[in-house]
Amino acid sequence: MSVARIFWAWLALQLLLPAPGRAGTVWVEDFKQNHLGMDHEWEMPVVLLGQGSGRFESDGEIARLSLCSGTAFRVQVTTARTIPWDAGQSRLLQMRISRLSPEARIKVYALCDADGREPRLVLNHQNASEALSAQVLTVDLQDKIPAETRSLSLRLELDKSNLKADPRLVEVYIDWIKVGLPGAPDQVPGVPRSASTEADADSGDAEDAQWLQWSAPEGYDDNRYTLSISRDPLFGAACTTILDGIEATRHRLDAELGAGVWYWSVSATSTSGLSGDFLLNEATGKPFSITIPESEEKADAVYPHFNVRAGSQGFGSTIKFTDEPKIVEQARFVLAMGSDSYKFLLGADGEDVNYVTVYQDMSDEIRRKSHTLVELIENEPAYRTVLDLPFKYFAMWANAMDMRVTLGRGKYNAPEMESEYRQLYDLTRFLMQTYQGTGKVFLIGHWEGDNVLMGGNDLINGTPSDAMINDMRRWIANRQRAVEDGRNSLPDVTGVEVYNYAEINILTPVLEHNLPRMINAILSEVPVDLISYSAYNCMNHTDELPERAWQHFDYILEHARFTGAWKHGKPVFVGEYCLPITLNPARPVRNLAAIQSAASWGSPINLFWSAYSVHADGHSSLVEFDGEKNQDYWYLADFIARMHALKNATRTWLGRNPTEIEANYLALEFDRIATSDILARVIDSVEYRVMVEDERFLTEILDGCGIAADAAGQLKQELATRLKQGELTRFEALLEILDSAAFAQAVSEDDFASYLAQVMGEESASGDGKRSERFLEAMNSRSFIQKDLDPDLADRINAELRAKYRPMFSTWN
Numbered sequence: 005m006s007v008a009r010i011f012w013a014w015l016a017l018q019l020l021l022p023a024p025g026r027a028g029t030v031w032v033e034d035f036k037q038n039h040l041g042m043d044h045e046w047e048m049p050v051v052l053l054g055q056g057s058g059r060f061e062s063d064g065e066i067a068r069l070s071l072c073s074g075t076a077f078r079v080q081v082t083t084a085r086t087i088p089w090d091a092g093q094s095r096l097l098q099m100r101i102s103r104l105s106p107e108a109r110i111k112v113y114a115l116c117d118a119d120g121r122e123p124r125l126v127l128n129h130q131n132a133s134e135a136l137s138a139q140v141l142t143v144d145l146q147d148k149i150p151a152e153t154r155s156l157s158l159r160l161e162l163d164k165s166n167l168k169a170d171p172r173l174v175e176v177y178i179d180w181i182k183v184g185l186p187g188a189p190d191q192v193p194g195v196p197r198s199a200s201t202e203a204d205a206d207s208g209d210a211e212d213a214q215w216l217q218w219s220a221p222e223g224y225d226d227n228r229y230t231l232s233i234s235r236d237p238l239f240g241a242a243c244t245t246i247l248d249g250i251e252a253t254r255h256r257l258d259a260e261l262g263a264g265v266w267y268w269s270v271s272a273t274s275t276s277g278l279s280g281d282f283l284l285n286e287a288t289g290k291p292f293s294i295t296i297p298e299s300e301e302k303a304d305a306v307y308p309h310f311n312v313r314a315g316s317q318g319f320g321s322t323i324k325f326t327d328e329p330k331i332v333e334q335a336r337f338v339l340a341m342g343s344d345s346y347k348f349l350l351g352a353d354g355e356d357v358n359y360v361t362v363y364q365d366m367s368d369e370i371r372r373k374s375h376t377l378v379e380l381i382e383n384e385p386a387y388r389t390v391l392d393l394p395f396k397y398f399a400m401w402a403n404a405m406d407m408r409v410t411l412g413r414g415k416y417n418a419p420e421m422e423s424e425y426r427q428l429y430d431l432t433r434f435l436m437q438t439y440q441g442t443g444k445v446f447l448i449g450h451w452e453g454d455n456v457l458m459g460g461n462d463l464i465n466g467t468p469s470d471a472m473i474n475d476m477r478r479w480i481a482n483r484q485r486a487v488e489d490g491r492n493s494l495p496d497v498t499g500v501e502v503y504n505y506a507e508i509n510i511l512t513p514v515l516e517h518n519l520p521r522m523i524n525a526i527l528s529e530v531p532v533d534l535i536s537y538s539a540y541n542c543m544n545h546t547d548e549l550p551e552r553a554w555q556h557f558d559y560i561l562e563h564a565r566f567t568g569a570w571k572h573g574k575p576v577f578v579g580e581y582c583l584p585i586t587l588n589p590a591r592p593v594r595n596l597a598a599i600q601s602a603a604s605w606g607s608p609i610n611l612f613w614s615a616y617s618v619h620a621d622g623h624s625s626l627v628e629f630d631g632e633k634n635q636d637y638w639y640l641a642d643f644i645a646r647m648h649a650l651k652n653a654t655r656t657w658l659g660r661n662p663t664e665i666e667a668n669y670l671a672l673e674f675d676r677i678a679t680s681d682i683l684a685r686v687i688d689s690v691e692y693r694v695m696v697e698d699e700r701f702l703t704e705i706l707d708g709c710g711i712a713a714d715a716a717g718q719l720k721q722e723l724a725t726r727l728k729q730g731e732l733t734r735f736e737a738l739l740e741i742l743d744s745a746a747f748a749q750a751v752s753e754d755d756f757a758s759y760l761a762q763v764m765g766e767e768s769a770s771g772d773g774k775r776s777e778r779f780l781e782a783m784n785s786r787s788f789i790q791k792d793l794d795p796d797l798a799d800r801i802n803a804e805l806r807a808k809y810r811p812m813f814s815t816w817n
Contacts, residue, residue, distance in 0.1 A: 031183040035062040045084040053077040064665040070175035086155040094184035102138035103240040104131040105174040107165035115157040118150035138238040177240035193272035193280035194221030217254040233268040241690035263298040267291040312647040313603040315345030320362040321616035329386035334615040342793035345397035352403035394795035399447040412472030432490025441499035452509035453522040503533035531565035536579030543598035550601035573608035580613040592635035603671035645789040646674040656809040684735035710814030715746035739776035
């Protein structure tokens with residue numbers, strides 16, 4: 005079973021979410037909690053009565069249930085676990101829906117334990133209008149389910165109308181669901197009465213901080229509200245909802261919002277957790293809104309860094325293809341893939357084992373004259389070359405010079421601790437002072453901590469000594485303190501970050517037998533900035549992925565102590581993964597499942613072991629002995645390419661970075677979708693459709709294609725009508741424009757082929773086939789993504805990148 009299919013069967017542990025103003029037994033699905041935007045486990049959607057496809061997914065705020073088909077009439081999705089029901093207290097169900105397609109129905113069934121879980125229809129709501137609708141639906145279940153019910157499952161069903169012409173797509177967006185609310189329907193609070201905005205007097209910029217204000221409903225004595233703010237007046241996209249979480253009649257809006265119109269509304273919540281209807285502007289019938297002005301147009305738009313979530317590492321290798329040191333050659337190889345992360349060994353100074361025994365083309369003479377880690381970087385050109393490369397993340401096993409740490413034997417005392425502390429402290433300051441303003445992030449860590457903790461004993465079944473546990477705690481704490489003190493000593497240095505990480509490498513003994521290991525004996529007591537998981541104990545069990553990976557990562561996140569300093573997503577990353585066998589057809593497929601599992605959970609860095617093999621038989625590498633890139637390389641390169649495509653398409657059309665959940669979903673299915681599919685999803689998204697109306701979208705595309713005004717007007721009118729009627733999507737409209745006679749007249753065949761070759765990178769572009777097909781072929785070629793991989797463009801969109809993702813034939817030359 006594929007990774008993408010399995011995730012429907014395992015999303016998260018069931019959570020009951022008691023909150024202030026909500027009864028403790030109320031089941032709430034707010035579509036936020038886990039890495040795929042679900043609070044609870046749901047089964048895969050099932051399409052009924054015909055052929056078609058159904059999807060049920062969340063963006064971390066809003067869930068979307070959709071049916072795409074020419075013949076199927078309905079799609080269902082059911083909770084995978086039962087919901088407790090207290091017959092003496094539980095009574096009501098509420099859900100807030102938006103963007104229910106015209107003529108479509110949303111139905112809710114209860115599957116109760118009292119009657120063998122036969123589906124009982126408890127809600128049947130149709131959007132009878134020609135427009136999209138949004139509202140709070142309330143259902144009294146008291147007389148709709150057996151009185152003996154003690155648990156139930158919930159089934160949502162979306163039905164197409166069978167009375168009118170069948171649309172290709174029907175959908176409903178769901179903000180939240182509450183099941184088991186006490187009280188009665190007549191206890192639903194009224195609607196807040198008025199709304200206004202006010203600039204924050206304490207803020208120097210009214211655009212950055214505003215107060216949203218409203219008046220309580222008439223006769224409402226509680227003080228709890230739900231607030232939603234969205235680009236969409238129906239709150240179906242780019243939405244943030246604070247469910248039952250506002251305890252005042254105003255809220256300070258200080259989040260960074262993109263330019264444009266933002267809609268907001270509030271509803272009141274009763275003591276029992278019942279939500280009322282949302283406030284609308286009586287004059288317009290829409291929610292209230294605020295407008296964020298457009299910023300001054302710039303040639304290059306700059307964005308926060310977006311993690312591509314895949315990289316590799318360079319250690320001693322059995323192959324080499326250039327005159328550069330192995331550590332440098334492998335770093336350049338990984339950088340050329342488009343990765344933003346690289347790991348290597350820094351230091352280690354034992355006579356029998358040291359960094360020169362790993363990197364055998366480095367100078368032992370330099371090692372002997374380098375007495376600290378800073379001296380080593382200053383003396384060894386290879387290290388400085390690597391650190392100067394334009395990676396975002398540099399992970400390193402950093403081992404102090406002129407010493408060897410020995411734990412659990414009474415040999416790690418004050419002198420050793422001070423020596424290691426001083427070197428890591430100085431290294432932190434050196435990296436910050438040397439690379440300030442570059443945006444680089446350095447991760448100082450160590451090799452697999454569980455192997456160190458066990459000291460050669462049975463890793464699976466053994467128990468570490470008390471002396472080793474105590475020394476490991478002191479060792480990890482000492483390293484953390486050194487890095488933390490070093491960065492705190494330079495408060496005025498900006499544009500560079502240094503963190504300390506600890507690495508674990510096994511969880512099975514903890515999960516199955518509660519044996520002491522790094523995660524529960526050390527890192528539950530000693531806080532660190534972040535944790536690396538050398539994840540063979542997890543990822544080599546391919547038949548259990550992704551759920552095994554998600555379980556392991558969740559356990560680490562929940563049981564370790566973190567400093568909170570890490571700023572780049574979840575503070576857990578994969579320090580190593582790769583099936584340790586020689587290349588065969590199964591290995592790349594299994595490693596593909598591993599990167600999908602880790603990245604879809606939200607691990608910000610995932611490092612394949614390794615770029616070149618360190619083994620005589622050549623296993624665990626991206627390159628074979630003859631220099632040929634193997635299938636592991638191409639899977640990883642394609643993963644990185646899709647992440648760059650998602651980043652640049654989202655920035656170009658939506659003016660923002662992809663969200664973490666958007667990246668999580670892409671990680672699950674990147675091997676089954678093309679770059680053009682990514683672009684189509686962005687262009688066809690509700691967010692873009694509410695940001696830019698159809699007419700403006702068509703005008704901009706037609707202008708970019710250089711089509712003359714008279715021909716453009718006729719084509720625009722035809723396409724706008726078909727868009728409104730749901731006969732085609734915006735991306736399909738773009739393709740039709742490329743195939744139009746008006747475009748053929750505006751852009752010659754030579755100019756079109758030159759654009760594909762020079763802008764989109766398709767050197768083999770020919771005159772064969774429809775232009776839309778050639779455009780898609782160019783976009784989906786591996787050469788298309790090459791310019792996206794330029795590290796100088798990692799955090800910005802320039803005119804050249806913009807022209808790749810948004811046709812600009814009229815201005816390109």
